[in-house]
Each structure stands twice: as C-alpha cells, then as structure tokens.
Amino acid sequence: MNEAQRAALKAASGWYARLCSGSSDASEQQAWQRWYDADAHHRQAWQQIEKLREQLGLLPGPIASSTLRGVDHGRRRLLGSLALVGLAAPLGWFAWQSDTRRYWLADYRSGVGERRQWQLSDGSELTLGTASAAQWHVDGQRRLLRLLSGEALIHCPGEARPLLVETRHGLVRSQGARFCVRSDEQGSQVAVLEQHVEVAPLRHLQSMQTLTAGHHLRFDAGQLGSPLANDAATAAWTQGSLIALDQPLGEVIAELARYRHGVLRLDPALGGLKVSGSFPLADTDRALAALEHSFPVRVVRRTDYWVTLVPKV
Template identity: 90%
Template sequence: MTEAQRAALKAASGWYARLCAGDSDTHEQQAWQHWYDADELHRQAWQQIEQLREQLGLLPGPIASSTLRGVDHGRRRLLGSLALVGLALPLGWFAWHSDTRRYWLADYRSGVGERRQWQLSDGSQLMLGTASAAQWHVDGQRRLLRLVSGEALIQSLDEARPLLVETRHGVVRSEGARFCVRSDEQGCRVAVLEQRVEVAPLRHLQAMQPLLAGQQLHFDAERLWAPRANDAATTAWTQGSLIALDQPLGEVIAELARYRHGVLRIDPALAGLKVSGSFPLADTDRALAALEHSFPLRVVRRSDYWVTLVPKV
C-alpha cells in the first residue's frame, strides 16, 4: 500500500466516524462530498470502509471511531486488513452506486431503531423505518420518491401527477394510495393498505401490474411474485412492534437485528424454531429476554454490541 492510499484510508475512517456520530449537519455532509469527489483514492478508500463496516456488524459511530481510529498499532493492523479487503472486492459490489453515500446525501433519513415521519412538499405523508433513507423530487410531470434503503409507509395524494416510488429493484406507481415499501439487497416488498398501486420490476418497467388494497407482493429486478393477503405483521413496524406468526426464529432475530447496533447472531441449531408473538422494536433487549423466557435458548452477551442466541443446555 502506498502512502497516498494509507492517508486516504485514514481520512475515510475519520469521515465515517464523524458521519455516524449522529450530529452531522449539511455543511459537514457537503464537506464529505467534496472530499469524496476530489480523488479516486478517496472513493476507493470509502468503499473499503463500507466493506469493513459490514464485517464489523454496522457498529455505531462512537464504537466505529474507537475501532477504526484506535491506538497506532491497532490502526496499522486495521489498515492492513482494509488493504486486503479492498483487493478482494469484486468490481460489481457497488453496482447501485454506494448505499452509504446515498444514505448520507438523502433528503430524509432515519437512524438504527428509529421511526420518523415527514410531510412531503406535495402534502403526501412519509414514515421511514429503521436505518432507512429516501430522496424526493417533484417537477411538472411527476413526483418521485427514491427509496435508497430500508422501509417506508407512504400516504400519497390523489392528483394529476403520479407518485413513483423507485427502488433498486423496480418501481411502484400510486395515485392516492396508502402503502408500504421495503427494499434490501435481495428484493422489494410492497403492501397496499388503501386504494391501489401498480408495480413493475426494473427489467420490465413497461409491464406495470396492479396491486389492490389488502394485498402485498415481493419482487426483484426480474419478476413479480404472486400477490398474497396482508396480515397483522404487515404494518406492525409502523406501531413499533414485530409480530411473528409461526415464523422461524432465525427470521425473527434477523428482523430484530435491524433495530439494534452491533451484531446479533443465532446458533444455526435454533434458526428453524417456530415462534409466534409480538415483540417491541424500541427495546430489543426486552424482546430477547422474552424469547429467552419462552424458548429453550440462552442470550450470551460478549458486549452490548455482540449478542448471540445459543441452545440452552
């Protein structure tokens, strides 16, 4: 690694810690954008920081700061690891640009464990779930909400211009509907609560298909799955709850993990255990305690940011 690459990685780690601290303002975000755009080495370093962020389990800013910018010998070891990670990254890993970059530049953002609400400039209502972000654009012909990451509840106004919700997997078109959209790397789910929407996957945008109130479906860039009925779990997150209906414990834990900082893991031996119940998303420790009380498992804490569920012996 050259000195220039090392310096870029040090700067990138500092920017990551500052932005994740939760108190960055528009001026600081613009300064980061200027740094990011100024040099290809900066962009490469930021991509490497993003990869390490995934390996560290999305640690919050203060923890990331001590990890990424700790004592000198620790930093040198980390930077060496970053170099190896960078060499291993496939070129297509950031195909939809940088999610982290889009998150910080988004018009609307929520942190881990947060639910936030806004009224958009056209009067529509937007709620974002945990660690979600959206960009908003209005012109004379359309209204566009780009869901960068996470999940959203949208109450769109019925007017001449359609509201388009764009995700990496496709588009949802609304003219006055109330609906939820959730997007991740695997695909997208849309659930209609009132009125109707139209949905199209990215590769077939001309083939819009209707989805009616009370229905939901999953789609990716290639195809739409068959619609199915909404249930009690569909919008539970908007009320701060996770409702499991005879659901594998592995899926429940994966959902709870989205609402807490650090790493939450489950022993594979427990992943298929079927669970039903309602769990508070604002207090995931209480949710884990309820699971520990009701099922043959133990919650093992290496720290507040590293928790594993293992079988009770």
C-alpha cells in the same frame, strides 16, 4: 476492460446520477462537458451508458428536468429523464453509490432503531423505518420518491400527477394510496393498506400490475412475485412492533438485528425453531428477554454490542 476504462465507466455513471438528480446547475453541466471532452475513454464510457439505456428501452416517458437545458439533444434524450429506475443495470445509480454514500446523500434519513415521519412538499406523508433513506423529487408531471435503503410508509394525496416510488428492483406507481415499500439486497416488497398501486420490475417497466388494498408482493429486477393477503405482521413496524406468526427464529433475529447496533447472532442449531409473538422494536433487549422467557433459547452477551442466542440447556 483495463483500469482506465473501468475508472471512466464509474465516473460516467456518477455524472449520469448527478445530472439526473434534479439539483445540478449550469456550473455542474459545464464541468460534465469538460469531463466528456477531456478524454476518449470518457466519451466511450458515456456512449456505453447511452447504448445500455437504449437497449433496456421501453422506459416510461421522461420526467422533465430544467437542469438539463443547454445540453445537446442527443445527450438530453438520456439525461433529461430522471430515469425512473436509475440506469436499470449494474452501471446504475444504486450500484454506483455505496450504501454509506447513498445514505448520507439522502433527503430523508432515519437512524438504526428510529422511526421518523415527514410531510413532503406535495402533502404526502412519509414514514421511514430503521436505518432507511430516501430522495424526493417533484415537478409539473410527476412526484418521485427514490427509496435508497430500508422501508417506508407512504400516504399520498390523490391528484393528477402520479407518485412514483423507485427501488433498485423496480417501480411502484400510486395516485392516492397508502402503502409500504421495503428494499434490501435480495429484492423489494410492496404492501397496500388503502386504495391500490401499480408495480413493475426494473426490466419490464411497461408491464405494470395492479396490486389492491389488503395485499402485498415481493419483486426483483426481473419479475413480480404472486400477490399474497396482508396479515397482522405486514405493516406492524409502522406501529413499532415485530409480529411473528409461526416464523423461523432466524428470520426474527435478522429483523431485530436491523433495529440495534452491534452484532446479534443466532446459534445455527436454533435456525429452524418456529416462534410466534409480538416484540417491541424500540427495545430489542426486551424483545430478546421475551424470546428467552417463552422459548428454549438463552441470550449470551459478550458485550452490549455482541449478543448471541444459543439453545437453552
């Protein structure tokens, strides 16, 4: 693939995301048509996306989008759905947008160390954890929350329209549940606190599995993990705490690092140390002090933004 083809494919993916966002208007549709007609590379790139969409197939029925009126039938078939999982491939919205761009385009955002709450237009309650972002779309058929990054607690009222939560790895469907969803580069996790949800990985969206209250599982684009029982740590972030239950210190530090600016590092010699305790997420310096007091570690500060935990001698 040459540079022109790569550029056309990137642009096609961008147009796909914009036209499926639910916020495009007639002028944007006309601009897309001009882009499509302007170059053979553009048309070939668009055909690749359509072909990939068809190959991935087996997607749930389309979500109607009034923004796509006037687009010819063949293209409307692709664009008319919000494509519940973006494009479900490396050409997709999640891959095309950089992390920074996704964050600033979001309808709802939280900063590093923040926990923010909103009531959505359908009455659902949304809480975002640290450095998280989400987009929201609602129409006559479905309610769609795209979790772009981070973690969310959702409590949705039961009604005929399902609430769909999309991550880069798959889909969660609910009609009245209270549940948490988290997404990172390696995969996503859903934990059900009340009622039940259905979960499907990106590549198998028609094979939804029910997950009941009191359980959580991780999934990636290809498969679901085994359901596990929730424990005190599962949704502790919603109460502002990090609870470690005989957990490797490396995992605890990685989680605390999400809640503070700068660099938080761990000496490799401490990676296997297991720790337990409850640590405040709103004050990570206090959490580090608690670790230093209770375990054989020492906190070394070059600056407030460069902190390393080393073995205590």
